[in-house]
Amino acid sequence: MTRSFEIPPGVVAPDDYEPLARERLTPEAYAYYAGGVADEISVRWNREAFERLKLRPRVLGDFTDGGTGLTLFGQPFEHPILLAPAAHHGLAVPEGEIATVVGAGGAKAGMIVSTESDFTLEEIARAARTPLWFQLYIQHDRGFTADLVRRAEEAGYGALVVTVDAPVYSLRNREQRAGYRPPKLSEHANMRGLHTNYVAEAALGESLMFRGYLDVAARWADIAWLRSITRLPILLKGIMTPEDAERAITHGIDGIVVSNHGGRVLDTLPASIEVLPSVAQQVAGRVPILMDGGIRRGTDVLKALAFGASAVLVGRPYLYALAVAGPAGVAHVLHLLRCEFEVAMVLTGCRTLADIGPDVIWRG
Ligand SMILES: Cc1cc2nc3c(=O)[nH]c(=O)nc-3n(C[C@H](O)[C@H](O)[C@H](O)COP(=O)(O)O)c2cc1C
Numbered sequence: 408m409t410r411s412f413e414i415p416p417g418v419v420a421p422d423d424y425e426p427l428a429r430e431r432l433t434p435e436a437y438a439y440y441a442g443g444v445a446d447e448i449s450v451r452w453n454r455e456a457f458e459r460l461k462l463r464p465r466v467l468g469d470f471t472d473g474g475t476g477l478t479l480f481g482q483p484f485e486h487p488i489l490l491a492p493a494a495h496h497g498l499a500v501p502e503g504e505i506a507t508v509v510g511a512g513g514a515k516a517g518m519i520v521s522t523e524s525d526f527t528l529e530e531i532a533r534a535a536r537t538p539l540w541f542q543l544y545i546q547h548d549r550g551f552t553a554d555l556v557r558r559a560e561e562a563g564y565g566a567l568v569v570t571v572d573a574p575v576y577s578l579r580n581r582e583q584r585a586g587y588r589p590p591k592l593s594e595h596a597n598m599r600g601l602h603t604n605y606v607a608e609a610a611l612g613e614s615l616m617f618r619g620y621l622d623v624a625a626r627w628a629d630i631a632w633l634r635s636i637t638r639l640p641i642l643l644k645g646i647m648t649p650e651d652a653e654r655a656i657t658h659g660i661d662g663i664v665v666s667n668h669g670g671r672v673l674d675t676l677p678a679s680i681e682v683l684p685s686v687a688q689q690v691a692g693r694v695p696i697l698m699d700g701g702i703r704r705g706t707d708v709l710k711a712l713a714f715g716a717s718a719v720l721v722g723r724p725y726l727y728a729l730a731v732a733g734p735a736g737v738a739h740v741l742h743l744l745r746c747e748f749e750v751a752m753v754l755t756g757c758r759t760l761a762d763i764g765p766d767v768i769w770r771g
C-alpha cells in the first residue's frame with residue numbers, strides 16, 4: 408500500500424465520515440453503500456429505534472479490573488464490536504478488503520469477510536492480524552459452496568456466518584436510480600469458475616420469483632448439510648423472529664445474528680434492536696446472539712448488549728471511513744465506537760460486559 412491516508416480534521420464521531428465519503432465515492436458506489444431497499448424505511452427505523460431508548464445512569468462505581476474482553480466460540484476478542492460482512496470494499500479504495508482488514512487489526516476488531524469481497528478470502532486472510540470469520544452465501548451449486556467452506560477452513564477462518572435473509576437481490580430503488588449494477592456472481596473474486604443461469608429479472612408479464620429461480624435457493628435442509636460438512640461454528644445471519652431462532656437451534660447452529668440486513672432486503676421490517684429482546688428470550692442463553700443494523704454510537708452497542716446481544720456488527724460506518732481514510736479510517740471509526748462504548752459502560756455502572764443487563768435501560 409503506497410498511499411498515505413490521514414484522518415480529516417473534525418472527524419470526531421462515527422457519522423462524521425458519511426458526508427466526506429459521499430464526496431469521495433462515485434454516485435453509484437455511494438448509492439450501493441448508503442442505500443436500502445424500496446423507500447428505505449427500515450434503514451431509518453434502525454436508527455430511530457436506538458434513539459428512542461434511554462439509558463439509566465449510575466454513579467460512583469468501582470471499575471477496578473474492568474474491561475470489554477469476551478470470548479466467542481472459544482476465540483478471544485478485546486471488545487464486542489466486529490465488522491459486519493459487506494461486499495465490494497473495492498468501491499471505496501482500490502486495496503478493498505486488504506485495507507479494511509489492516510484497519511480492523513489496528514483496532515483489534517474481529518472482521519467478517521463477505522462471500523462477495525473484491526479480494527479472495529485467502530488474500531484477505533494473509534493480510535489479517537485479527538480474528539476473521541467468513542460470511543457464506545449458499546450458492547445454487549452446492550459443490551461450489553462446499554468448496555468455499557473448505558477454503559475458509561484452510562485459510563484459518565474461525566466461524567461461518569451464513570446469511571439467510573437474502574435469497575434474491577432486492578429491488579433497491581436508490582441503486583437503480585443511480586445506475587448501480589451489481590457484478591455477475593462469477594465475477595466475484597471468490598467465485599471465479601462458478602456458472603449460473605439464474606437471474607432474478609422478469610420480462611413484462613412474467614413472474615419474477617416463481618419461474619424456477621427459487622428452486623435452487625437455500626433451505627433449512629442446507630443448514631443441516633452445512634452442519635455435516637464443517638466443524639467450524641455456524642451462525643445464521645438475518646434471523647428476525649423467535650420461531651426462526653428456535654429452528655436454527657434445532658438445526659445445530661452455534662450462534663445467531665439478529666439483523667434486518669441494514670434495511671437492504673425487505674422494507675418495513677422492524678428495526679433489529681426492536682426484535683432482539685424477543686429472540687433473546689426464546690434463545691435463553693443456549694447460543695450467543697449478535698446483532699446489527701443502525702449501530703452508530705457506543706451507546707447503541709451498550710443498548711444491544713443490554714437487550715441480550717453478546718456482540719454487535721457495524722456496517723456502513725466502516726465503509727465510509729474506508730472511503731475517506733483507508734485502513735487508518737477503519738481503525739479510527741472502530742476506535743471511536745469502542746471509546747464511546749467504554750464511557751457509556753462506566754456511566755451506567757458496568758465494570759465488565761457481564762454487568763450490562765436490562766437495568767441499564769431507563770424504563771417508563
Ligand atoms: C454496502 C453493503 C454491503 C453488504 N454486503 C453484505 C454481504 O455481502 N453479506 C451480508 O451478509 N451482509 C451484507 N451487508 C449487510 C451488513 O452485513 C449488515 O447487516 C448491515 O450493514 C448492518 O447495518 P448498518 O450498515 O446500519 O451497520 C451489506 C451492507 C452494506 C451496507
Ligand SMILES: CCCCCCC(=O)C(=O)O
Nearest residue numbers: 494523573574575576671
Ligand atoms: C442475493 C443477495 C446478494 C446480496 C449482495 C451483497 C449484500 O448482501 C448487500 O449488498 O447487502
